Amino acid sequence: MPEVVVPIGPYHPALKEPVNFKVIADGEIIVRLELDLAYNHRGIEKAAEARDFVRVVPLLERVCGICSHSHTTAFCKGIEEAMGVTVPPRGQLIRVIVAELERMHSHLLWLGVAGHEIGFNTLFMWTWRDREVVQDMLEELTGNRVNYGMNAVGGVRRDIEPPLVARCLKRLSPLEERIRKYADMVRHEPTTLARFQGVGRLTKEQALAFGTVGPTARASSVDYDIRRDDPYIGYADIPFDVVTDGQGDVFGRTLVRIGELLQSVRIVRYALENLPPGPVRVNTPRGAPKAEVLSRYEAPRGELAHFIRTNNTDKVERLDIRTPTLANWTSVAVSLVGSNLADIPVVVAAIDPCLSCTSRITIVDPGRRQTSVMSWDELRAHGIDFYRRKEGV
Amino acid sequence: MTNASPLAAEDVMKAMEGLGSVDRARTNRLRVIVSPERVREAILRAQGSLGCDHVIQIGIVDNGRVFELHYHLTGPHRTVVTIKTELPRDDARIASSHDLLPPAGIYERQIHDLFGIVFEGHPNLQRLILTEDWPEDEYPLRKDWTMRPDRRYGGSTPEGT
Amino acid sequence: MKLSERIVAWARLKSPWIILFNSGACNACDIEVIAAITPRFDVERFGILAKSSPRHGDILVVTGPVTRKQVKRLRMIYDQMPEPKYVIAMGACGATGGVFRGLYHVVDGVDQVIPVDMFVAGCPPRPDEIIDGVVKCLELMKADMKNGGKAWRVKAPAPAAEPKPAAVPGTEVTA
Structure with missing residues (x-):
């Protein structure tokens, strides 16, 4: 099964502010998250x-x-x-x-x-x-x-x-x-x-x-x-x-x-x-x-x-x-990896994002240095591993 | 954690020995001026012997002559240690510190987008803030940048393109 | 007017659904619009419901100056709305760009991108002013229905449109 990319936003019923997520998911579990939040950049x-x-x-x-x-x-x-x-x-x-x-x-x-x-x-x-x-x-x-x-x-x-x-x-x-x-x-x-x-x-x-x-x-x-x-x-x-x-x-x-x-x-x-x-x-x-x-x-x-x-x-x-918010975005993407798709809104809301302030973009990978060359299997394994560790805590 | 005493200028001087001069702006602000190629070493030393575990900001100033980068770090001692370096305007490049300071990855991309500074070794130095159809070689926060009337800066409606 | 049309018109006027779109605002207008939904102001007593999908909306409330990145998106949202659609531009920024007028990454007011039917003044407008704006928009709807569309209030284009001065970053309104 190939990885599924779910784009959310910048206009989305659950969001009050413009933000764009590209959620890469394995079934219901998030393996990677790309956030684009520069829609309010005014200069x-x-x-x-x-x-x-x-x-x-x-x-x-x-x-x-x-x-x-x-x-x-x-x-x-x-x-x-x-x-x-x-x-x-x-x-x-x-x-x-x-x-x-x-x-x-x-x-x-x-x-x-x-x-x-x-x-x-x-x-x-x-x-x-x-x-x-x-x-x-x-x-x-x-x-x-x-x-x-x-x-x-x-x-x-x-x-x-x-x-x-x-x-x-x-x-x-x-x-x-x-x-x-x-x-x-x-x-x-x-x-x-x-x-x-x-x-x-x-x-x-x-x-x-x-x-x-x-x-x-x-x-x-x-x-x-x-x-x-x-x-x-x-x-x-x-x-x-x-x-x-x-x-x-x-x-x-x-x-x-x-x-x-x-x-x-x-x-x-x-x-x-x-x-x-x-x-x-x-x-x-x-x-x-x-x-x-x-x-x-x-x-x-x-x-x-x-x-x-x-x-x-x-x-x-x-x-x-x-x-x-800019300082906190990195942690959102990290803490979402391995969670359910259903948890995105509340986890994102949990840092109280203020996008007008921030208007920047971040792309965060779980294994920061290797992910760009990670295969889908590795990603999936990583996602599952992360989820297990999370549940084991 | 909060009981740690603030850093003394001497501590910083000792930790940063041989890297550059140390000065203090006020009680809990200390600044080290280093050359661009030794920024990573300075960050490592700040993280090691000075216990700085938090990056506040990578500040950037275009003062018309050079780009100044200010890495503001702090730690349990609650003293802000600023590592300052200067980059030439015509060839502004510096080694990325995203692996030493994970949040720096975002700040570096932001600086790259608005000032055109190249962070060598950054895994994903892509467009960050400006709109997708903004011209590639224009960096709006540079002092000498102005909007040129003959160029398109993006932001057109579908039928307008 | 046929009976079915009259029922549709009645339903539309009694329960307009609004969509909120932040095109680059500072959030102030957005929280005031949301405050209008909550118990103190409670727009639901007028039948006004805040909806999320543009395909269900009657009135598009746009907050803020339009940033260059949002131009395309705003236009797409507007195009997805069913006719007849109405647009309310919120606050000083929605009208002219406000404090952000002329900055390099904004294209000023909402009317640069989509036609606007109603402007609500303020920075930000109070929730009661927002409700007032929506209710006034309903009167406009009623008038439009009587006149068979929006065409009756479209002004003739100005004879010689003066060219828009090029936006220079950092310069602001001098008047």
Whole structure:
């Protein structure tokens, strides 16, 4: 029997974003996977070189609508580091509040989409209903539901008034209760247990070798969180725990994300209660001196890196964005090898792919160096072997 | 894992002895400047004696004169070790490091597509980001690249082709 | 109008099925469209269903500027839809390219590739605005049915179409 190539996408009923898989399958079992995800490449890095800092911020906000605050914060703090400017504490904490609310909305969105991918639409509807609470808070804090326009080089654009702080605090407790309910539901619901457990497993060694970041890595007990390891915008003073899990499968990633939701509630509550007085923004010089900054940020999906080079002008000489999804793609293809065709959507969804951010392609082979000359029998043997090993764990 | 202390500049200097100069940008950023042919050796040494197990990014800058490649590595010590090298613009090629750093395979393909740098020994250095019908010899992120009005850059409808 | 036609028209207006296609957007419009499906906004109460196959759709919702790689795909999706088909371009990017206008890998608005019936403004539009756009599109459908097709609202072509300026990367809207 020859190998069967199943093309999926770029437009596909199960996908919300354009991505193309070429799944090479032996019966139901995936032996190889080719991913093409560059459908959203727009050329932002080139445009960033031609616009000044003030105009780059709204552009970077639209790298990705889900993690828009992440990109602008990573950029602004990089430029601030190059300029030698310190953002006032109140501005920093407001950035933290928006960042953690964004993490909450993104993780709730993910939980819903993952529920949708396994046919658990009740979870989808419930999490998205609760996500609206977060969206309301974001809208009241920043003025927009999705692209917040909150960041500027030197601080944030809007201050938070005390009545708004009280309103947000009041909303957090019911939300926390709901999140605890989801944590309980995911652990006990037969649907999630059947579809999440043991699916898309990554060992700690694999997670490290393939350079995974964020919840994907933390679910494989890689204790790696930029908020703690390379603290920025005041995270050094905020109490929170890094959530990890040892299971390494989709179930572990779900638990990590739910744990992070609770931590985010804790951070937002702390930040709202301890908001220092003072200005939210400082004036910055127009240009930045010659400098080179690697600005790292813990986005909802993992570590985001902006490599910024400035050269005494008001434009960047180079802005190199490495998005978390790009770092995680390699692991998707690896963890899918040997699984069922039916598991593709949930494993792909499990890294919370953000294709607008990424828009890159990857082709990953199980035996990286030999596969190009592997015969079909070898491939098949490899697939079966991999599956056995996976089941034997 | 998190208790590991940050790397000191001296450690890096010792590990990278004979490869190039070491400087530090701030508390947890250290940079080594090496020549292109010794990048792989530097990565191996960083992985060995410095314990770097994670590649953050391969940053690339076209500063108008040369291409600069920055391999940002980190490890349990949470210090970013950057290996920097410079490639000439007219013949930009460097040995691939996809076997040392598995995720680097994707980053290298991306750089190849947008900058035209050839990574020798890369098993699959194909088109990565740009559309299928983008001209072969145009690399949009180079500083001197502009769109030429007499060329087609892809993205036409079926009846338009 | 024959009885059968009237039944079809009634069914079409009471339950339009929408298809969502991301032609290069930043996801913001997409999550807002999905938010419109979920309990807070709940478009299903208008009979609007989000469908996945273009062959089942009445209204194509396109989010984002069209990237060069998506041009062909967008056109194919559009061609697969059954007549009468309507297209809603979402947000600033769908209308003109938005912040991405003139970049090297986009061809700007959706109307460069397929005919668009309705533009929804915003970056991104709120879910209620999206619902408003779909409902307005239904009125357009009704008017089209009365006038026997879309031909009545096609404007005469401009006498001398000025040549489109060549897209220069990095340059943006100066107005």
